[in-house]
Amino acid sequence: MIRKINKLIVQSPLHKTALKLHANKIYRSWSKENSRILGHKTIYSISPYKTGTTFLASCFDYEISRHEPIHHASVKKIGQDFDGYFVRRLNSLNLKLEASGFWSAYIDQLAAHPIGKELTYICVLRKPCSWATSVVNHWYQVKKYGQHYFWTNELYWKKIVGVDLANFFEYSEEEKLEVVSKLIKFYMSFTEKTAKLENVHYVWIKDLQNFVPTLEQLMEEEAKLEKSEKNTGLLRQYTYENNEIDESYMDLVNSLVKNQVKS
Numbered sequence: 001m002i003r004k005i006n007k008l009i010v011q012s013p014l015h016k017t018a019l020k021l022h023a024n025k026i027y028r029s030w031s032k033e034n035s036r037i038l039g040h041k042t043i044y045s046i047s048p049y050k051t052g053t054t055f056l057a058s059c060f061d062y063e064i065s066r067h068e069p070i071h072h073a074s075v076k077k078i079g080q081d082f083d084g085y086f087v088r089r090l091n092s093l094n095l096k097l098e099a100s101g102f103w104s105a106y107i108d109q110l111a112a113h114p115i116g117k118e119l120t121y122i123c124v125l126r127k128p129c130s131w132a133t134s135v136v137n138h139w140y141q142v143k144k145y146g147q148h149y150f151w152t153n154e155l156y157w158k159k160i161v162g163v164d165l166a167n168f169f170e171y172s173e174e175e176k177l178e179v180v181s182k183l184i185k186f187y188m189s190f191t192e193k194t195a196k197l198e199n200v201h202y203v204w205i206k207d208l209q210n211f212v213p214t215l216e217q218l219m220e221e222e223a224k225l226e227k228s229e230k231n232t233g234l235l236r237q238y239t240y241e242n243n244e245i246d247e248s249y250m251d252l253v254n255s256l257v258k259n260q261v262k263s
Contacts (some may be wrong), residue, residue: 035087036114039094040064043218046110047124048190049101050134052205055230056122057099059223065097075102075155082109086116094168096219104190105160111196120199120218123191124208125253127246131238132183134178139165140237150240161186169237180240188249195256202257 045053057067070093078085098121102112110116126134139153153166163179163235171179194200201210201218212223 020143035114037087038091040096041119042090042093042095043097043120043122043215044103044110045097045099045124046103046107046194047101047122047126048104048131048135048187049156050131050138051101051126052208052230053101053124055208055228056124056215057093057097058227058229059215059225060097060219060221061224064095064219064221065094066095066099068100068102069093069095069098071102072151072155074100075152078102078106082106083113086110086113089242090115096221097215102156105156107190107193107196111193116197120201121194121197122201122203122215123194124203124205125128125191126205128134128184128187128249129240129246130240131187132180133236135183136165136168136180136240137236138170176238184245189251191252191256195259200260202253202260230253 030249045056047053054067057065070089074089078089081210110119110121139150150166153164157165159165161182163182165179168176168179201211201214209225212225216223
């Protein structure tokens with residue numbers, strides 16, 4: 001019954017108001033700002049949406065590992081007061097692992113933050129053309145579901161990345177290419193910025209399962225792969241391919257890994 005009610009709200013004009021009220025409630029309920037970690041030193045998977053983060057988070061118990069926790073409230077509030085909000089959120093959730101795509105927009109802040117710069121991060125690698133293809137096709141599925149307020153489109157893709165994905169499939173071919181170009185520019189910039197973080201584990205999306213034993217050691221927890229999930233897109237209405245861009249990405253990744261080894 002609760003699931004049905006939630007679905008009706010998501011598909012109604014009340015969706016935006018409900019999200020706003022929920023975000024404000026969460027923000028007010030949190031403890032006062034702290035300047036130190038009170039519990040777990042959370043490991044963050046910082047890659048953008050559509051990079052296998054659902055699988056990573058679901059490999060461990062929900063009590064210590066989450067995929068996009070308090071999602072709307074976080075995306076809405078994090079840019080308003082990053083330093084204060086980051087510590088409050090970390091302590092309130094008290095997780096060992098978090099995988100949330102919105103962190104990809106805040107690499108500079110994480111690298112500069114007195115606590116953030118000491119934490120461990122995971123950067124999931126995926127070729128840009130495959131990633132952009134997955135991103136735009138995801139929105140086709142969102143629209144089919146009937147979600148009334150595309151808040152991630154408004155607060156992340158439009159505001160931060162600079163693209164409007166809600167009506168992608170109504171665009172002309174030229175407009176679609178412009179959107180994809182902006183997506184890839186953001187993606188390459190994000191990947192390059194990860195060099196500012198001291199403790200980063202780079203892992204290709206196809207190797208995520210092989211990375212789990214390393215993650216078990218970092219977290220000091222045992223994974224439960226039988227409970228893991230994957231948010232795999234079922235529909236592909238658009239495909240983008242550009243070997244030159246993918247090769248440029250490979251060169252960037254190789255340089256990041258080499259520099260990491262040297263340091």
